[in-house]
Amino acid sequence: AADKINLIPQDFFAELCEQIIQHLSHKIPGVNTAELCQRIQTSGIEISVGDLAKITNVVSFLFSTAARNNLSTEELVTTLGTAVSALPKHAVQVIRHVWNEQGKSISVSEDAGNTATVGQFVDIKWKLGVAMSSDTCRSLKYPYVTVTLKVADPSGQITDKSFEMTIPQFKNFFRQFKEMAAVLETV
Numbered sequence: 001a002a003d004k005i006n007l008i009p010q011d012f013f014a015e016l017c018e019q020i021i022q023h024l025s026h027k028i029p030g031v032n033t034a035e036l037c038q039r040i041q042t043s044g045i046e047i048s049v050g051d052l053a054k055i056t057n058v059v060s061f062l063f064s065t066a067a068r069n070n071l072s073t074e075e076l077v078t079t080l081g082t083a084v085s086a087l088p089k090h091a092v093q094v095i096r097h098v099w100n101e102q103g104k105s106i107s108v109s110e111d112a113g114n115t116a117t118v119g120q121f122v123d124i125k126w127k128l129g130v131a132m133s134s135d136t137c138r139s140l141k142y143p144y145v146t147v148t149l150k151v152a153d154p155s156g157q158i159t160d161k162s163f164e165m166t167i168p169q170f171k172n173f174f175r176q177f178k179e180m181a182a183v184l185e186t187v
Contacts, residue, residue: 005088006088008045009040024063024106030156031060031157062080119151122150123150125147128144129143147163148162
């Protein structure tokens with residue numbers, strides 16, 4: 001990941017680090033690497049979403065480990081210098097600045113290892129469609145609902161999960177959401 005960090009301009013790397021800190025301090029549900037990658041690519045830098053996701057995971061691990069060990073800014077930079085000699089100088093400067101400014105906002109609870117082993121729901125979008133025909137069937141006229149869930153996985157990566165349902169499946173899905181809402185009203 002260190003060689004890929006070299007490709008990222010300092011301002012984008014700083015934005016990535018700040019988003020990671022915000023995610024770790026529970027201010028945002030995750031880091032939207034796809035959106036950030038698109039902006040980096042628009043600026044003329046060739047980097048894949050997968051590479052940016054790896055960098056995000058490495059920096060997230062770095063910050064969460066530093067928070068768990070209650071490291072000061074100087075201890076973090078010293079540890080980085082001895083452990084990761086391949087890290088670019090501009091990246092170390094950004095990490096130092098972001099950790100110095102916002103590192104203390106990361107709270108590490110005793111049971112942090114037991115929480116968030118599944119994703120966190122961020123957003124939902126849906127649309128109604130009608131399949132008119134296919135290569136095997138001339139006349140379908142079959143309605144369906146496409147649902148797209150935006151989910152932040154435990155590492156903070158935001159991904160979209162899409163699926164289609166028939167109308168009866170959607171009615172069942174809706175009924176279950178109504179049941180959940182009714183239960184939540186009693187809490």
